[in-house]
Amino acid sequence: MLGATIEPLSMKAHILMRRSEGHHEGRVLFPGLKEQFLILQESCQVNVARHLIGLDGVSSVITVGEVGYIPQNQPLPASLPDQSVTKNPDVLLRLPSLKESKWKVTVLQQWVGRVERIERLTFYAVLNDATNPQNPPEEVELEIAEISPSDRSLFIPGATFYWSIGYQDTPGGQRQRVSVLRIARHPRLSDTDVDRILKQADSLAAFLEIA
Amino acid sequence: MQVPEIDSAAIVMLGSFNPAIFQPRWLGVQKLIRAEEAENAKITVIQSELADFSTEWFQLQVLQGRFMVTCNDPRQYAPLRDLAGGIFTLLPHTPVTRVGLNRSFHFATPSIESWHRIGHRLAPKEPWNSLMESPGLRSMLIQGSQKEFADGVLHIKVEPSLKIGQGLFVEVNEEFQSAAKAETEGAYWVPDLLTARWDAILKFAEVAANHLLELGKE
Numbered sequence: 001m002l003g004a005t006i007e008p009l010s011m012k013a014h015i016l017m018r019r020s021e022g023h024h025e026g027r028v029l030f031p032g033l034k035e036q037f038l039i040l041q042e043s044c045q046v047n048v049a050r051h052l053i054g055l056d057g058v059s060s061v062i063t064v065g066e067v068g069y070i071p072q073n074q075p076l077p078a079s080l081p082d083q084s085v086t087k088n089p090d091v092l093l094r095l096p097s098l099k100e101s102k103w104k105v106t107v108l109q110q111w112v113g114r115v116e117r118i119e120r121l122t123f124y125a126v127l128n129d130a131t132n133p134q135n136p137p138e139e140v141e142l143e144i145a146e147i148s149p150s151d152r153s154l155f156i157p158g159a160t161f162y163w164s165i166g167y168q169d170t171p172g173g174q175r176q177r178v179s180v181l182r183i184a185r186h187p188r189l190s191d192t193d194v195d196r197i198l199k200q201a202d203s204l205a206a207f208l209e210i211a
Numbered sequence: 212m213q214v215p216e217i218d219s220a221a222i223v224m225l226g227s228f229n230p231a232i233f234q235p236r237w238l239g240v241q242k243l244i245r246a247e248e249a250e251n252a253k254i255t256v257i258q259s260e261l262a263d264f265s266t267e268w269f270q271l272q273v274l275q276g277r278f279m280v281t282c283n284d285p286r287q288y289a290p291l292r293d294l295a296g297g298i299f300t301l302l303p304h305t306p307v308t309r310v311g312l313n314r315s316f317h318f319a320t321p322s323i324e325s326w327h328r329i330g331h332r333l334a335p336k337e338p339w340n341s342l343m344e345s346p347g348l349r350s351m352l353i354q355g356s357q358k359e360f361a362d363g364v365l366h367i368k369v370e371p372s373l374k375i376g377q378g379l380f381v382e383v384n385e386e387f388q389s390a391a392k393a394e395t396e397g398a399y400w401v402p403d404l405l406t407a408r409w410d411a412i413l414k415f416a417e418v419a420a421n422h423l424l425e426l427g428k429e
Contacts, residue, residue, distance in 0.1 A: 101283035106214050112289070130289075130410075150245040164286040180286050185243050187297045 107166040115159045118144070151183040160184040212417045213424055215316035216375050220288050220413065221281040222295045224401065226307035230262040230273040243297045269294065292409040299398035307398040308389050312409060314416035315382040317372040318424060325427035326377045332426045333369060357415060363387045363408070367419055381423055383416035
């Protein structure tokens with residue numbers, strides 16, 4: 001990942017976030033590492049760092065990866081201890097770790113659809129196979145009841161939607177076959193954007209006429 | 212691809228952000244998320260220095276220098292892209308200097324032999340045996356670029372999973388930098404980048420993970 005720059009933050013609080021839960025037996029890992037995220041005040045700046053504490057009590061600090069993924073796994077204890085981080089004990093606010101899904105989702109098939117026309121109880125759509133993009137588009141008839149009530153205001157001809165079919169395994173061990181359909185949401189274009197796009201179209205049309 | 216036990220994706224940006232803007236209600240008003248999602252979002256903290264909240268399908272964390280939206284549901288990866296792209300379509304003047312597109316998996320391996328085989332093939336132990344007892348692969352990070360696209364920097368990380376017994380953790384990250392030299396250039400480039408590259412990196416991550424899992428076979 002990118003070099004680990006500590007991001008300055010003008011904040012007067014110290015924030016701590018615990019992430020991982022120690023070691024698991026039988027792994028080729030350093031056991032007993034606890035991970036914490038700290039935002040610590042240093043003079044006028046606050047730094048973000050990932051703080052690792054080994055079983056032996058020795059602390060080490062590695063900086064947060066930048067645009068790398070928020071670690072789902074144990075990060076490497078790569079850098080030397082930063083005493084300035086470990087000295088400050090105040091903890092005013094604790095951030096939660098990134099949430100983990102309670103359900104295991106197995107996607108069987110995904111499509112990206114476009115609403116073609118809407119009738120009283122059904123609608124017609126063109127589906128593009130997102131799982132196997134080499135498959136040709138197909139037109140299908142679906143029930144309007146498939147659309148979530150909260151998406152109805154966006155449900156118009158031309159609307160794009162994402163449709164997935166798959167399994168969802170609950171924490172209780174129950175497998176459910178689930179169909180999820182969600183209308184795509186894009187910000188409404190501003191008048192300025194519309195003007196810009198129309199001007200681009202005009203200039204392109206003019207260019208094609210000349211050519 | 213073998214079905215992973217855990218499948219996650221994230222869009223991370225570096226730049227200068229105003230965390231207080233990033234509120235579920237604002238996303239709802241802008242129709243980037245459903246009104247119900249905005250109302251029922253779990254807000255951890257929204258202050259001028261940081262924002263952190265989650266809905267059923269994504270979590271958003273913003274610091275003054277870092278924006279991150281994550282999702283653990285592969286059915287929602289396209290809406291995740293739309294959400295991030297939509298936010299910066301609405302906030303085009305926000306300075307964004309770098310963008311990272313990320314996907315990670317935790318896979319169960321069929322046997323401990325298969326699990327070790329992946330580690331041995333990625334990092335043969337012969338060079339290490341004279342130095343230490345029982346050397347094992349703890350983490351490997353490889354950098355390169357995609358064969359089809361050279362504009363991003365690609366990272367693939369492989370580790371033993373901490374969440375799945377005898378599991379394999381694979382993380383794929385592709386990082387892009389603003390072409391503009393001035394940080395004031397804004398976020399104009401971000402929605403186009405997401406449109407052009409998000410699906411590709413998700414698919415590439417599956418191919419990469421599958422390739423690594425294949426190393427476990429005899």
